[in-house]
Amino acid sequence: MASHKENEAWKEADLAEDRSFRPTRAPGSRRKAPFYKVLQGMPIAVDAFRYGTIPGVTAYFLTHAHSDHYTNLASNWKSGPIYCSADTANLIIHMLSVDSKWVHPLPMDVPTIVPDSGGVTVTLIEANHCPGSCLFLFEGPQTVHAGDSAFKSPFVGSGKAFRYLHCGDFRASPQHVMHPAVKGKQIDHVYLDTTYLDPKYTFPPQPLVISACAELAKRIVSGERVGAPDTNGKRNSTMDAWVIPSERADETVIKQPKDRMLVVVGTYSIGKERIVKAIAQALKTKIYCDAHKTAILRCQSDPELHALLTKDPCEACVHVVPLSMIVSDKLKAYVQRFNGIYSRAVGFRPTGWTYTPPSGSDLSPPISSIISRGQSRSFTHADLKPMQKSTFAVQMYGVPYSEHSSFFELTCFAMSCDWVKMIATVNVGNERSRMKMAKWVERWEIDKKRCKEAMVKPRAADYW
Ligand SMILES: [Zn+2]
Structure with missing residues (x-):
């Protein structure tokens, strides 16, 4: 789509996403799907359940089981087959009571033909x-003008093969660009998760944060004074600032069995299991959560996680609770429920919004500095502040x-794969935000042409 046409398509999408729209019971009354919800020239919609039966669409794909991606999907779904991963299939059947006759789990990593799609194959990548x-x-190939958009692709019926990568929600890693289905292939459209396409979002690599949480939990539970004197002989002020002196326990007290520490991790419905698992493994303990959450965790094909679960809250030193529970009064009340078993609690509140960039940060740095700065970031338990x-x-x-x-990871991803066009899928609700994101996409494009490296060198297999 040329840029003028693209602007027009976004205006049309704005109208389609009108928040005041309420479908009526009249036949044909439905919210119209914006252009980026239906693949150009293919009868395929992705994460587009809120639009009901979309004209010309024969296959409805779901990237993952987060509510903003399956809006409107319920037991009464009958608009067509739903394709997703095996775990997502289990989750939507369990959580939303979608009739399993519509749900088609697909294998990971191998190209699979999509039925009634005019010859499209799909590869699922973690x-x-x-x-x-x-x-x-x-x-x-492009074979059909599906969807509600007035803009029609000139390539429909041309026989030319197209390649689209839909990222759903993702945390970009070197594994994505090294995947055999992606590496060395030119991708016509990347539908990009632009949640954090803004340089102010510079949180540290996920594997480092996971190990930091596990290490901190281990140190606190073993009674180690986290605020121990540093090498200069000065006490680390991190903990001293909040530990009320009269409440400080002696090491002898900490070792008493009644002074057991409970680790409580806040999560949403699904996600962040990796932190929970890492902490439980580091503490060599089990994981407890309520029956509702347990059933959701059991939908996931993760035998290691299943083996750690227990129904007995007293047997597990790691509890999983809703994120909103990780506030002082609620957490205090929670640990009091287990009076006599746990006397103290440490709560972890994992959220992408925690990081605040230092004031005076350059918010429009050159791509090369974004990459070098991002690659110099480290993170340890000492960086976690109470x-x-x-x-x-x-x-x-x-x-x-x-x-x-993170913004840095989006940049590494964009600099490390061969794409023609990026289509933002998040924060697209207003023109100003779209313009800001388009500016970065343009900068990636220019720098990519200039840069001779095929990919940004990863620091580890799973992060840049
Ligand atoms: Zn999500």
Whole structure:
């Protein structure tokens, strides 16, 4: 689509996404799908359940089981077959009671023909987001003008093969660009998860944050003074600032069995399991959560996680609770429920919004500095700071953890694969935000042409 046409298509999408729209019971009354929800020239919609039966669409794909991606999907779904990963299939059947006759789990990593699609194949690639999440790589000819958009592709019926990569929600990693379905292939459209396409989002690599949480939990539970004197002989002020002196326990007290520490991790419905698992493994303990959450975790094909689960809250030193529970009064009340078993609690509150960039940060740096700065970032348990209102009995830590790509990771991803066009799928609701994102996409494009490296050198197999 030429840029003038693209602007027109976005205006049309704005109208389609009108928040005041309420479908009526009249036949044909439905919200219209914006152009980026239906693949150009293919009868395929992705994460587009809120639009009901979309004209010309024969295959409805779901990237993962987060509510903003399956809006409107329920037990009464009958608009067509739903394709997704095996874990997502289990989750939507369990959580939404979608009739399993519509749900078609697809294998990961191997190209699979999409029925009634005019010869399109799809490859599912692990998204590094929540359990079951995947990227879809679609390959095939344009055969149909599907969807509600007035803009028609001139390539329909041309026989030319197209390649589209739909990222759903993802945390970009070197594994994505090294995947055999992506590496060395030119991708016509990348539908990009642009949640954090803004240089102010510079949280540290996920694997480092996971190990930092596990290490901190281990140190606190073993009674180690986290605020021990540093090498200069000065006490680390991090913990001293909030530990009320009279409440400080002696090491002898910490070792008493009644002074057991409970680790509580806040999560949404699905996602962040990796932190929970890492902490439980580091503490060599089990994981407890309520029956509702347990059933959701059991939908996921993760035998290692299943083996750690227990129904007995007293047997597990790691509990999983809703994220909103990780506030001082609620956490205090929670640990009091287990009075006599646990006397103290440490709460982890993982959220992508925790990180605040230092004031005076350059918010429009050159691509090369974005990459070099991002690659110099480290993160250890010492970087986790107790939140306000933490006390000796109830400590809380905000964790800069995200299952979406940071701005740096989006940049590495864009610089490391061969794409023709990026289509933003998040924060597209207003023109100003779209313009800001388009500026970065343009800069990636220019720098990519200039740069001779095929990919940004990864620091590890799973992060840049
Ligand atoms: Zn998501």
